[in-house]
């Protein structure tokens with residue numbers, strides 16, 4: 200592995216506004232397979248994904264908002280309008296969930312969620328390396344139980360963790376300045 204590979208990681212940035220083309224089948228397999236290399240205490244494979252492709256996006260969006268608006272936490276109209284405008288273009292959403300595995304007392308739930316977060320990060324990086332823009336959102340009813348159920352992730356068994364939007368960036372992508380790591384690091388001295 201060369202230092203050049205690291206530049207991919209250093210240059211990744213989130214890109215929310217994407218359109219078709221999204222990943223083709225081969226590229227999508229690579230992105231999803233990248234999730235399988237995430238660190239995972241106990242090899243529990245707690246990650247679960249639901250693919251929402253462009254052909255079903257309009258039905259998903261209508262169902263999402265109908266479900267959210269009938270729930271105890273309706274989405275404000277302006278947010279709905281913005282989300283509808285955003286999703287009109289998005290060619291692929293990867294819905295993310297963590298299997299709660301109640302029977303497992305050895306590995307705490309937060310470690311399983313960290314594994315799913317690492318899997319999501321691997322997918323964001325894989326999408327970036329393939330030239331796509333990608334964005335993790337915990338909007339779109341992520342914290343509404345009925346929306347989770349609609350996606351097949353019953354909150355009793357799964358913790359829903361949002362969506363990755365993946366596609367071709369709509370706007371020109373400019374480099375972003377990142378903080379200097381030294382602000383966040385100290386040397387441990389016994």
Ligand SMILES: Cc1cc2nc3c(=O)[nH]c(=O)nc-3n(C[C@H](O)[C@H](O)[C@H](O)COP(=O)(O)O)c2cc1C
Pocket residue numbers: 211212213214334335336337338361
């Ligand atoms: C778990 C998680 C959930 C997020 N949810 C949202 C969200 O709902 N809306 C939003 O604007 N940004 C959200 N973000 C932040 C963006 O995905 C993105 O990280 C942020 O815009 C910074 O861009 P960067 O990744 O290029 O630093 C979320 C990030 C994480 C890690």
